[in-house]
Amino acid sequence: MTCPRIILLALVLCVSPIVSACTKQQSGFKRLDNMKIQVTKEENRPVSFTNKEAAYYYTQTHENNHEEYSWFQGMNVAKNRVFGGYDLYVGDRKLDDRKAKVWVYPYKMVRKHPQNITETLWMIDHKNVVEVSLAGADESIGIGLKGDQLNFIGKTGGIAYFTAREGDYLIGIGAKPDQAIEMAGQKVYASPDAGGFYISVAADTGKASSMIKETRATIDSLHQERKQHMSDLLSRNAYISSNSDSLDLALHWITLTMDQLVTQQQGYGIYAGLPWFNEYWGRDEFISLPGATLVSGQFKTARKILSSFAEYQQTDESSKFFGRVPNIVNPKNIDYHTTDGTPRFVMELQDYVKYSGDTTLIKKLYPNVKYSIEGALKYWTDDKDYLVHADNETWMDARDKNLVPYTPRGNRANDIQALWYQQLKAGVYFAKYMGDDASAKRWQQIAEKVKRNFADDFTDADHTYLADRLTKNGRADFTFRPNQLFALNMIDDPSFKWKVIKECWQKLVYPWGVSSLSADDDNFHPFHLTDKYPKDAAYHTGTIWLWLNGIAMQRMIEAGQVEAAYQLFRNMNRQALNRGVVGGLGENMDAFPHKGKSWPRPTGTYLQAWSNAEHLRVWYQYFLGVRPDMANNQLTLAPRLPKEITKLDYDFIIGDQRVKASYQSSGDTQTYRYHFGDNSLTAAIDVFPYTVKQLSIKQNATLELTAESDSLDIRLMDSDGELIEEIQSPKSQSRLDLQKKRDAVLGNVHFAHPKPLSEIPVMNK
Numbered sequence: 155m156t157c158p159r160i161i162l163l164a165l166v167l168c169v170s171p172i173v174s175a176c177t178k179q180q181s182g183f184k185r186l187d188n189m190k191i192q193v194t195k196e197e198n199r200p201v202s203f204t205n206k207e208a209a210y211y212y213t214q215t216h217e218n219n220h221e222e223y224s225w226f227q228g229m230n231v232a233k234n235r236v237f238g239g240y241d242l243y244v245g246d247r248k249l250d251d252r253k254a255k256v257w258v259y260p261y262k263m264v265r266k267h268p269q270n271i272t273e274t275l276w277m278i279d280h281k282n283v284v285e286v287s288l289a290g291a292d293e294s295i296g297i298g299l300k301g302d303q304l305n306f307i308g309k310t311g312g313i314a315y316f317t318a319r320e321g322d323y324l325i326g327i328g329a330k331p332d333q334a335i336e337m338a339g340q341k342v343y344a345s346p347d348a349g350g351f352y353i354s355v356a357a358d359t360g361k362a363s364s365m366i367k368e369t370r371a372t373i374d375s376l377h378q379e380r381k382q383h384m385s386d387l388l389s390r391n392a393y394i395s396s397n398s399d400s401l402d403l404a405l406h407w408i409t410l411t412m413d414q415l416v417t418q419q420q421g422y423g424i425y426a427g428l429p430w431f432n433e434y435w436g437r438d439e440f441i442s443l444p445g446a447t448l449v450s451g452q453f454k455t456a457r458k459i460l461s462s463f464a465e466y467q468q469t470d471e472s473s474k475f476f477g478r479v480p481n482i483v484n485p486k487n488i489d490y491h492t493t494d495g496t497p498r499f500v501m502e503l504q505d506y507v508k509y510s511g512d513t514t515l516i517k518k519l520y521p522n523v524k525y526s527i528e529g530a531l532k533y534w535t536d537d538k539d540y541l542v543h544a545d546n547e548t549w550m551d552a553r554d555k556n557l558v559p560y561t562p563r564g565n566r567a568n569d570i571q572a573l574w575y576q577q578l579k580a581g582v583y584f585a586k587y588m589g590d591d592a593s594a595k596r597w598q599q600i601a602e603k604v605k606r607n608f609a610d611d612f613t614d615a616d617h618t619y620l621a622d623r624l625t626k627n628g629r630a631d632f633t634f635r636p637n638q639l640f641a642l643n644m645i646d647d648p649s650f651k652w653k654v655i656k657e658c659w660q661k662l663v664y665p666w667g668v669s670s671l672s673a674d675d676d677n678f679h680p681f682h683l684t685d686k687y688p689k690d691a692a693y694h695t696g697t698i699w700l701w702l703n704g705i706a707m708q709r710m711i712e713a714g715q716v717e718a719a720y721q722l723f724r725n726m727n728r729q730a731l732n733r734g735v736v737g738g739l740g741e742n743m744d745a746f747p748h749k750g751k752s753w754p755r756p757t758g759t760y761l762q763a764w765s766n767a768e769h770l771r772v773w774y775q776y777f778l779g780v781r782p783d784m785a786n787n788q789l790t791l792a793p794r795l796p797k798e799i800t801k802l803d804y805d806f807i808i809g810d811q812r813v814k815a816s817y818q819s820s821g822d823t824q825t826y827r828y829h830f831g832d833n834s835l836t837a838a839i840d841v842f843p844y845t846v847k848q849l850s851i852k853q854n855a856t857l858e859l860t861a862e863s864d865s866l867d868i869r870l871m872d873s874d875g876e877l878i879e880e881i882q883s884p885k886s887q888s889r890l891d892l893q894k895k896r897d898a899v900l901g902n903v904h905f906a907h908p909k910p911l912s913e914i915p916v917m918n919k
Contacts, residue, residue, distance in 0.1 A: 182385030189406055190257045190264075191736055200735040200760040201263050202411075202428055203277040208232040208419040209355070211277050211284055212429055212760075213239055215256040215263070215736075221683070223760055226429035228301065229284055229355060232419060232485045233432055234321030236355050238301030240286065242273060243341065245293035249273070258736040260410045261380050274350075279380045283369050287330070287350035297327065297351050298341040306340055313366055314342050315359050326354040326362030332370060384410055390805075390812075391450040397801040404727030405773065407737030411730075412446050412766040414738075416455060420483055421462030427741055427759030433484035436495025437549055438764050439463060440502040441701065445767025449774035451807025453510040460503055460515065464522045468529075477529020492551070493534070493543035493570055496526045497577035504580040511784030511809040513587065520588050527581050527597060530574070538607045539600045540566045540624070541574035550637075550670070550694040561670075561694040563637075566624040568612055572641040575604050587785075608644040619654050620645075634672035636662050639705045648892075652899040655709045659718070664906045665725050666754055668702035669745045670694045673906070676915045680746040680908070682757040686917060698743035698754065700726065704768025711776040711794050714842070714893045715900050720796035722905075723777070726769055729756075739765040746908040774806060779840070784809040787833075789851075792840035793817070793826060809833060828857060841866060843893065845886045852878065859883075 193199045193215040200223060204210040209231045214220060218227045218239060228239040242249045254265040254273070265273040269290070276285040288295045301319040308315055312335055313328040329335055329344035329351060336343040342351065354365040369376065392409045396402055415425040423434035424442050431438075439459065447456040466483055468475040468490055479499045481492035500523055507513060534542050545562035546553055548570060552560045578601035585594035612621045612630060620638035621630035639658055642651045661672045671678050671694070679692035703722055710719040726739060734740050734756040741758030748755065774780050779792035789808060795817060802817040811831030818825045834853050840846045841859065844866040851857060855878065856871040866883035911917045 179382065179385070182389050183381050185388060185406075186260050186381060186384055189403060189737075190259045191407075191731065193256045193258060193736065195252060197732075199258075199733075201258050202414065202735055202738075202761055203261075203263075203275075204414045204417060204425075204428075205277050205281060205283075206279045206414075206417055207282075208417065208432075209277070209282050210414075210425075210428055210432060211275070213263075213275075215258065215265075216252050216254065222757065223429055228299075229282075229353070230429065230432060231282055231321060231323065231355055234318070234323065235301070236318045236321060236323055237299045237304055237316075237325060237353075238319060240300060240353075241298045242286070242288060243296035243298070243343075244269075244271060244288075244291045260384050260407065260737065276377070276380075278369065278376050279383065281365060281369065281376070282355040283365055284353040285330070285350065285369070285373070286353065289349060291346040293346060294336075294343045295346055295348060295350070296338065296341045296343040297353075298339075299325065299327070299353075304340065306337065309335065309337065310359070311363065313363050315362065316340075318355070322357065323355050324357070324359055324362050326352075326356070326359065326366055328352055328363075328366045328370075330370065330373075332367075384413075387413060387450070391452060391807060393803070393805040395803045396799055398799065400727060400731065401724075401799070404730050405770075408727075408730050408739065408766050408769055409450065411735070411738030411761060412442075412763065412770060415442075415761065415763045415766075416446055416452075416459075420485065421465065422455060422458035423462060423483070424459065424763050426764075427762040429759065431759055431762075433482060434463070434480075435483075436463070436479045436481050436492055437498055440495065440498035442763040442767035443502045444505055444775075445704075445769065445771035446763065448505055448509045449770055449780075449806070451509075451812070453506070453512065453807075456506050456510070457512065457515055460499075460506060460519065463499065464519055467522050467525060469525060471529075471532075474533045475529070476533065477525040477527070479526070491544070491547055493541065493547040494549060494573050496530070497541075497570075497573035500526055500577045500580045501573070504583055507785045508783040509808060511787075513785055516584050516587050520584055520590075523581055523584050524593065527578065527593075530577075531600070536566070538611075539603050540607070541570050542566055543570060548637075550635075552690040552693040554688070554690065560691055563623045565626050567637060568620050568622055568644075569637040569640040571604060571608055571612075572644050575601050575608075575644060578604070605644055608641075609646070612641070612644075613650070618650075619657055634661060634675060635670065636668050636699075636702050636706070639702075639709055642709065649895070649899070652713055652896055655713055656900050656903050659706065659710065659900075659903050659905070661906055663703075663706050663722065664698065664745065664754075664908070665722070666729070666743055667698040667700045667722075667726075668706050669696055669698055669906065670702075671696050673745070673909050673914070678745075678914060679916050680911065680914055681744045681748070682742055683744070683755070686919075693742075696745045697757070698745055700739050700741065700743070700762065700765035701768045703765075704772045707772045708776050710900075710903075711772075713896050713900055715896075715903060716777075716794045716796055718900075718903055719772075720777070720798065723769070723772070724798070735760040739769060741765060746911075778804065778806070778815075780806050780808070782808040784835070787835045788838070789835050790838045790840060791828070792838075794842070795819075809835075824861075826859070830855065830857075839866075839868065839883070841883075843885055843889045844883045845889075847881065847883045849879075849881075 195216045198216045202212045211229050218224045229236045249267050254267045257264045263275045272289045274287040303319045305317045313326050316325040327342045329348035352366045354362045356362040424439050425432050426435040426438040466480050468478050475490040478490045478496045480488050482489040542565045545559040545564035548563045548567045550561040578597045581597045582594045617632050622633045622635045623631045662669045679696040682692050682697045707719040738761045740756045740760050741762035744754035781790040800819040814829035816827040837849050837851050854873040858869040860867040868881045870879040
């Protein structure tokens with residue numbers, strides 16, 4: 155029998171033949187065009203585009219009838235619904251979208267109407283402009299905006315002006331070329347050769363007019379810039395090509411729909427979700443930051459986001475919110491009622507430094523780090539130095555009309571203590587860098603105290619899992635929730651952690667995502683949208699949260715259960731391609747499918763930042779196993795790829811170098827290749843089940859690892875292929891023994907199964 159062989163190669167970035175910029179551009183644009191997804195009338199999916207600033211456009215492919223989103227159809231600017239979509243006309247005939255064939259591209263939507271009429275919708279980056287093209291008409295073409303408060307107020311120079319539905323805006327409509335238009339009531343008409351219309355949104359008629367004129371003069375370059383940004387992101391920052399077309403397509407789409415939400419509405423930030431969370435939320439911002447920017451090497455953007463948000467930190471020492479970053483930042487409001495946004499801000503500053511190697515931001519934001527920790531210690535810690543908080547200040551923050559929390563988690567939630575511990579440890583990391591030894595020593599002692607007490611206070615002899623919180627009177631509340639997955643690093647007993655992971659997976663993790671409460675709980679609500687109870691009553695008491703998939707998959711991969719984790723990952727890829735918003739992941743789903751359905755209904759926002767970002771983070775950090783610390787010039791490579799993937803090419807960016815990598819599996823041989831750049835670093839090679847080895851990677855070196863039955867042959871070569879160093883890494887018996895113990899607990903793990911509704915108390919009241 156042939157011995158299994160694993161070969162890992164880290165090769166020098168080769169100098170490829172010179173290819174013209176034009177050819178590369180065309181290739182990138184072709185990739186975008188090949189990503190188009192056809193949507194049927196029966197599917198009638200949400201479609202969304204942003205302009206990367208403060209505007210987005212939402213519609214459905216065939217009919218605007220969604221019970222949650224239809225109110226937001228059309229163009230929205232800075233939380234104002236400006237107009238509610240449009241109707242198109244050829245002569246007197248209104249086009250019926252329900253009869254169209256529809257294709258959605260990453261950068262546009264195309265409807266093929268009967269009689270060879272083609273409608274194309276674009277949003278223009280960095281402009282409040284929507285382009286609606288209409289080709290194939292042999293009669294005059296018309297457009298009518300939808301929504302109340304839209305009143306025609308006049309026209310000048312071939313541009314008609316309307317009042318907006320919301321906000322202090324005016325709307326301009328002009329034909330694509332500079333030509334005359336005619337009015338028929340509220341409808342704007344142009345000649346058939348006009349080819350369509352531009353719709354602008356601005357503060358006054360002069361600006362609305364100028365925007366349309368500028369767009370007319372530069373439309374080709376505006377199209378190219380929009381496509382170029384997307385193409386560059388896929389080719390330079392997030393390149394992937396595998397044996398699975400659906401994997402590639404899903405990751406490409408999720409990368410681009412995630413990027414839609416990285417905007418410049420109030421400084422740089424990340425929309426929490428669309429349609430109603432087109433604003434920056436502290437916790438969402440920093441949960442999303444790794445998957446949205448860091449794993450794809452968008453370090454300049456990440457730096458701007460961190461710097462922008464730091465400006466909103468509460469720095470008034472007399473305020474009880476001293477040191478907190480906001481829960482919400484939007485054009486009308488800044489709110490500080492969250493306790494987890496601030497730890498995540500500090501943690502993501504550390505992640506940024508580790509990915510980018512940019513330590514200059516430490517110096518700039520170290521005062522913010524100190525405020526965050528000292529403010530918490532002054533106002534928000536108890537005698538055990540746990541971080542205390544109000545009932546609604548965790549991510550489970552839903553309240554009823556009387557502002558009473560549906561899921562009270564005060565005043566010491568398990569995930570908050572884990573985040574606080576990590577915030578303190580990150581603070582120590584920064585304090586040591588800054589030479590602030592007194593703070594480093596003090597914060598380290600507090601962190602150790604928090605962890606030392608955690609196992610005693612959040613576990614007991616009667617439960618095989620963690621308490622969700624400690625109440626104000628010190629009682630441990632053992633409501634079974636997924637938050638404990640974030641707190642497992644606070645526990646040192648590995649066997650306990652494996653049992654928690656298994657129980658969470660089998661009680662909370664359905665094939666479509668992670669439920670916010672066990673179905674065994676009498677308060678479990680299986681449907682997010684129902685006439686049985688208010689929507690928010692189910693928000694954190696059963697509703698699926700797709701962002702939780704990230705930590706659930708991470709814990710399974712850490713426990714050696716790669717195939718189980720990949721089942722959920724693959725299901726989310728399928729959802730992005732086939733259900734809900736085209737190309738992305740939403741906020742929630744019902745926990746159970748409705749009667750006669752095999753898959754539950756998507757609910758909540760149609761496009762949610764942390765859902766998409768966590769999917770991408772786990773792909774890079776745990777399936778590909780790329781975990782850098784470039785501030786210390788270190789890189790961990792710990793790939794854990796599923797059997798389904800047999801061929802894979804991908805790039806990742808760490809520090810100031812792009813690493814080109816590949817993987818191939820054939821028979822008993824698996825080959826990994828990594829192409830490094832100009833900078834040297836230390837790599838930890840973690841190939842299971844071999845002993846982890848540290849290796850110094852030279853500039854432009856080649857790393858080759860060949861795994862035989864009992865050992866891993868590690869060879870380091872220079873750019874000419876000359877051998878620099880060769881070492882052996884034996885199979886680790888301790889790792890094999892540990893995995894055997896993990897498999898004994900987790901080896902037959904299965905997804906949670908929906909229960910009969912007759913067994914769900916809230917459905918039978």
